[in-house]
Amino acid sequence: RHIDDLGHVRGKRVLVRSDLNVPLEGTVITDDGRIRASVPTIQKLADAGARVVVTAHLGRPKGAPDPQYSLAPVAARLGELLGQDVAFATDTVGDSAKATVDALEDGQVAVLENVRFNEGETSKDDAVRGAFADRLAALADVFVSDGFGVVHRKQASVYDVAQRLPHAMGGLVAAEIDVLRRLTETPERPYVVVLGGSKVSDKLGVIDNLLGKADKLLIGGGMVFTFLKAQGHEVGNSLLEEDQLETCREYLRRAEESGVQILLPTDIRVADEFPRDNGTTSTVVPADQIPADKIGLDIGPESGAAFAAALADARTVFWNGPMGVFEFEQFAGGTRDVAEALTKVDGLSVVGGGDSAAAVRTLGFDENAFGHISTGGGASLEYLEGKALPGIDVLS
Numbered sequence: 001r002h003i004d005d006l007g008h009v010r011g012k013r014v015l016v017r018s019d020l021n022v023p024l025e026g027t028v029i030t031d032d033g034r035i036r037a038s039v040p041t042i043q044k045l046a047d048a049g050a051r052v053v054v055t056a057h058l059g060r061p062k063g064a065p066d067p068q069y070s071l072a073p074v075a076a077r078l079g080e081l082l083g084q085d086v087a088f089a090t091d092t093v094g095d096s097a098k099a100t101v102d103a104l105e106d107g108q109v110a111v112l113e114n115v116r117f118n119e120g121e122t123s124k125d126d127a128v129r130g131a132f133a134d135r136l137a138a139l140a141d142v143f144v145s146d147g148f149g150v151v152h153r154k155q156a157s158v159y160d161v162a163q164r165l166p167h168a169m170g171g172l173v174a175a176e177i178d179v180l181r182r183l184t185e186t187p188e189r190p191y192v193v194v195l196g197g198s199k200v201s202d203k204l205g206v207i208d209n210l211l212g213k214a215d216k217l218l219i220g221g222g223m224v225f226t227f228l229k230a231q232g233h234e235v236g237n238s239l240l241e242e243d244q245l246e247t248c249r250e251y252l253r254r255a256e257e258s259g260v261q262i263l264l265p266t267d268i269r270v271a272d273e274f275p276r277d278n279g280t281t282s283t284v285v286p287a288d289q290i291p292a293d294k295i296g297l298d299i300g301p302e303s304g305a306a307f308a309a310a311l312a313d314a315r316t317v318f319w320n321g322p323m324g325v326f327e328f329e330q331f332a333g334g335t336r337d338v339a340e341a342l343t344k345v346d347g348l349s350v351v352g353g354g355d356s357a358a359a360v361r362t363l364g365f366d367e368n369a370f371g372h373i374s375t376g377g378g379a380s381l382e383y384l385e386g387k388a389l390p391g392i393d394v395l396s
């Protein structure tokens with residue numbers, strides 16, 4: 001059920017699970033993309049007169065209160081974006097939460113403290129999770145699932161609570177699923193997938209699934225060194241997952257058999273050590289000649305141009321994971337080349353994942369230049385792997 005099918009919500013307490021897991025430096029939000037993406041659903045409910053109770057997590061605290069993961073700064077930012085006061089409960093289901101929810105008037109919004117401050121949220125024990133979900137559900141009359149970034153988690157505020165309240169899918173989750181469905185069901189061709197980020201092991205399922213579906217697979221980021229090594233090249237001190245070498249060899253073999261083109265970088269930007277500031281000296285070397293004492297930190301300019309060329313005629317693109325350590329200007333070139341190429345795609349371009357979404361924003365790209373910027377990293381990858389998403393399945 002979609003949020004529009006909920007009927008009258010005036011005066012009702014509506015619990016909204018949002019994904020407000022944003023990067024923070026201290027209490028300063030460095031990228032508020034996920035909060036902004038969560039606003040329309042919250043706004044819509046408030047405008048309709050609901051008493052909106054937002055629940056969300058921040059980081060991975062260990063099931064107990066931990067001040068560095070407080071949602072207080074996030075609640076404040078949400079209030080600014082909504083243009084109205086947002087109440088903040090200093091616990092999730094305790095006295096503060098109850099009092100805060102009781103005090104809400106129609107059209108007002110409250111945020112509950114980090115749901116992961118409670119061990120019941122992420123417990124693997126169904127009974128423990130269920131008991132916590134009971135307390136969460138007691139705060140509301142209706143549940144709206146809008147935290148797309150967490151729908152792959154079988155957690156109390158995502159999964160169990162939906163079994164305890166009348167529920168609906170929020171606009172953000174509906175929009176995200178709609179785009180991902182277009183990627184998996186009827187992608188217009190050529191369909192090009194760009195993968196980066198640090199670990200191959202995070203992307204195994206998706207590579208596996210895409211080898212039969214995409215026309216081209218472009219690989220960069222830290223994960224590329226395991227592929228280069230699998231081809232027999234030295235990678236110096238670059239990131240390497242020894243235990244994935246055989247898997248990478250198999251992917252390269254399968255790609256050849258199935259006619260999927262895997263594009264690896266031909267040049268790499270390297271340095272002596274992991275950068276600590278923008279002053280680190282870097283050089284560009286051929287991808288098959290990385291010196292033993294160097295560490296690869298970005299794809300080189302030749303590769304950036306080749307990736308851009310491979311994207312030029314694409315009609316569908318999915319991109320997950322930066323091409324290099326884009327947080328440092330001298331290693332942002334590859335990520336910038338790919339982002340730039342995506343903005344020119346004539347068709348559907350999807351940026352998936354917290355890191356790549358943050359990358360395009362911190363590199364100064366206009367979000368509207370992309371077809372869709374997903375708020376979900378793990379969630380969108382698991383969808384593309386063809387895995388079931390507990391937070392979606394429970395809604396149907």
Ligand code: 3PG
Pocket residue numbers: 019021059060149150153354376377378379
């Ligand atoms: C994310 O950042 O991908 C989501 O908020 C989920 O967070 P998690 O990986 O800690 O469950």
